Amino acid sequence: MASTSRTRTGRGRGRGSGSSSLPPPPSTLPLIIEEFFIVVYEDPLVKKALPKKFADYLDGQEPAKVYLRAADCGPRLWTVEVLFDGQGRMYLDKGWEKFAIAHGVDFGCYVHFKYEGDDVLTVKVFDGTMCRRYYYSDDEDTDDESDDDVKPCIHPL
Numbered sequence: 001m002a003s004t005s006r007t008r009t010g011r012g013r014g015r016g017s018g019s020s021s022l023p024p025p026p027s028t029l030p031l032i033i034e035e036f037f038i039v040v041y042e043d044p045l046v047k048k049a050l051p052k053k054f055a056d057y058l059d060g061q062e063p064a065k066v067y068l069r070a071a072d073c074g075p076r077l078w079t080v081e082v083l084f085d086g087q088g089r090m091y092l093d094k095g096w097e098k099f100a101i102a103h104g105v106d107f108g109c110y111v112h113f114k115y116e117g118d119d120v121l122t123v124k125v126f127d128g129t130m131c132r133r134y135y136y137s138d139d140e141d142t143d144d145e146s147d148d149d150v151k152p153c154i155h156p157l
Helices: 052-057 097-103
Strands: 035-039 048-050 065-070 078-084 090-092 111-119 120-126
Touching: 035 048, 052 090, 052 111, 078 097
Parallel strands: 065 120
Antiparallel strands: 035 111, 048 090, 065 078, 078 090, 111 120
16 A cells, blocks of 8 residues: 655644744734624613723724714714713713614614724614614715704615
8 A cells, every 4th residue: 555645734733833823812912993892781772882992992082973884874974972981981972862763773782883993983783683784775965964853774674
């Protein structure tokens, strides 16, 4: 029988390679918080606390407001005022209620945020069954500061 030999190629797991291709331990990586979610356990229309790690990530850049964009609801940006409590907590305040109504945020929803920079957060809403809600907008007006009416995105069946 002929002897077969296997040559290992690739990264990381070979022994005696002399250099490690393993990533550095987590404590030496820079803290980058781009995505997070909140679970709506209480009244969905009152101010919402964002994770402390995200507030820490923005340390020194505490915005007075952020702009929420539904991931699949057109270019409209919803202006939401931000509160900081002095103890490292960040809250979505005035403007959150309109966004929540328009996107059907309710008890048991999971709300996923992705920080896009420039104080913009892209938002996806998942209902209590863990299924994402998809929306589209038939609203031509993208300036939410020009009116006080909540123009909801439409949730197709």
